[in-house]
Amino acid sequence: MKQLLIRKLQKIGPVGIIIRVVLIWFAIAFLIVPNINMIISIFVKDGRFSTDVFNRLLSSERAIKALINSFILAFSLVISVNVVGVLLVLFTEYLEIKGAKILKLAYLSTLVYSGVVVATGYKFIYGSTGFATKLLLHIFPEMNPNWFTGYFAVMFVMTFACTSNHIIFLSNAIRGIDYQTVEAAKNMGASFQAILFKVVLPVLKPSMFALTILTFLTGLGAMSAPLIVGGQSFQTINPIIITFAKSNYSRDIAALLAVILGIATMGLLAIMNKVEKGGNYISISKVKSKITKQKINNPLINILAHATAYLLFVIYAGPILLVILFSFTNSEAIASGELSFRFLTVKNYLRLFTANDAYKPYLISLTYSILAAVAVALVAVVVSRVIQKYKTKFSATLEYTMLIPWLLPSTLIALGLMTTYNRPQMIMFNKVLIGSSYILLIAYIIVKIPFSLRMVKASFYSVENSLEEAATSMGSSPLNTMIKIVLPIIFPAVISVVALNFNSLIAEYDMTVFLYHPLLAPLGPVIKAASDEEASLDARTMVFVYSVILMLISSLALYFVYGKKKSLKKLLKIVGGTNK
């Protein structure tokens, strides 16, 4: 037994042993201990087991209402997002709609305009002093200027902000349809509607199941929209968790709410996994032909379809255009919600590059997201290599451990870190991490591990074994083979992962709000603060500039990924994964 262990260690080598030790430490310290610790903090009071937290949760009207609201939001979003998502995909991929390319550009905008930025943008446009509200007040002077708040506002923002997954996955699914099946149906006399409902949409069913669950989870874990446009009347779990986590007295209720959210997430992901295993309807055709856009012959339906497509275009493109326009106006225009040539200025942009308080949040966010995106890619490469190369119990356990953050809402991860590392812990060499500048970086890395691992692992598996064998047979060492053969092949995928992670972290809010250093506030909290009623006009002005620059950066990153090699698309097809 002992000899076997020694032989195994010899095979792994000293570098391999060090890598494994570091990975084990990382997994225990950041993926296991904080979560266990948080559960303990809920149920252990003064060294004794207690279920008192349940009574306190049940007696908190606010918390219960938030819980109910979250489920109402999740259920309503499933319907609204699916309807809008399917329409978007049909308009851009299946039906012959005039100007579909321009429409698609607007529909794709959620990929670069999301989260806290989109909620803030909508508030600026539709809020009490917003451009759209002022416009509506001219037409309906009696209307309530605070109309854009509560359940309706949250639903509106989230319905149009959460269609990114539909655009990516459903478009892929519709493109995967063999057009010959449509032609066969036509040949057998099927009508336009019959083909749509009996041939095309059923093929999308498996993707729709997965998207439904993802949408439900997004609704359940909603943070920015309820926080910014929900108002007092419509608060959900995550914003309440933030409020409760601020006080020592209610932190255990916050943790319990996060655990409830986590359990719901795990349950739904388990269902999704089962649905995924059920398989997709993959075309069995050997000579598949590309889908051709269908003309709507019924003039009434055709007009209706065009009208809906362009209404959606206005909804998607409107706020973005206004954000861009307002970014070139002074604070007077923003305060009054009026657009006029006399308010035009480039001062806001100049300020971004000259005023310390204006560019500091940007620099901080850029630094955090670049560092985290690169670090998590490195972790994913190392872990994927261990998993691919050594099919042992250790590598299987390591893989499952690394996927833990996928099951947990980011608020729960943040709370776990907060409750664990707010005091010295042996596993962290007695260092207190809370209050430090690097806890946020660690949190970003943790939350991005599952997505990165799935993507990078898939790229490792796409490297043919025979390539490595060929190199070995020519005398190449494992390290040389890794550097010269494997890494250059997986490099495009790794770069895609870095770019996508960078994109989703640059204006991150959900975790940042718990963990950021008070002197190093990143963009997420800064943008959110600017949407508050008491925020200064200067701060509100700068948010427009931040949003425009964010969209630019995100577009560039996506171009880098999509436009160049299409490696992401290829990978998405392989892993069918989602970017958490």
Place this chain on the structure above:
Amino acid sequence: MIDFRNIQIKYNDFVAIDNLNLTINRGEFFTFLGPSGCGKTTTLRSLVGFIQPSGGSIFVEDKDITNLPVEKRKIGIVFQSYALFPTMNVFDNIAFGLKVQKFSKDKINQLVKSVADKVELSTAQLYRNISELSGGQQQRVALARAIILEPQILCLDEPLSNLDAKLRVGLRGELKRLQRDLGITTLYVTHDQEEALTLSDRIAVFNKGRIEQVGPPYEIYNHSASEFVCDFIGDINRLKGSLITRVIEQTQKPLNVEKEGFIRIERVSAHKMEAHDVVLAGKVIEREYNGIYSKYSVDISGECIKCIEKNDGSRYFEEGESITLHLNSNDIMQF
């Protein structure tokens, strides 16, 4: 040269190779032939060092290499997928092994160009990306990469299976010529009997992890050692008891009526071959026209016998027409 001694390869409880013993001579073109999953590639990979046998030893030039690392075995390999490095151009692919062995730049240039000549790759092609090459050119690069380090053994794992039929036939000849010129001991894995018969000095026919027969192509084809070998190579007719009885009646050949007899379809003819032919009358059930020849399925007393006739201008038989088949009893094999 190469000695497989009592080789056993197991995957958990599944025995992929069972007690394999085989000797391959220096300079020989030796082929492992068999259906998918019979263990031919597994045996080849154990020789290269990608698979560690569960039992037995492999000797090369009387040296035990069973536990020798892959990179020290001096065995070149061409993979079925070619395994060309997609991030490198043709030159870098061929030069990879030389760079690993830290050859000088000049020497690398000289060797790559010389080996490119041998496999008929032009200088312009050396600087192309792998993806810009045709299947046949990729195969040449894979071959050049495998021989540049002057290995003592060259292993080819179904190297022609990704190519179209015509190119396959062309490259087959080139492979044989190159092997003769280099004088390198070559192990060739294939499931294509025609490839095996045309290329090899000797063939080992694999079945379910065991070798059924080893021998030169002529012997394997004409004197198959088992029903499996006989059935796997070429097209055969199965002669059941009643037909065997008729053969015995006409020729007094001591055949066993309890066992099936096997005869290759080209050894049955609609025309008289020799004086002591066995003659069987029947009716044409089906005729397949194939350009060079026609294949007939003939019903003889309820049993189907196939034969082929060259399309040399003589009349052909229609379906339903009476036909008399001729065969030589010495061509009947029984196991």
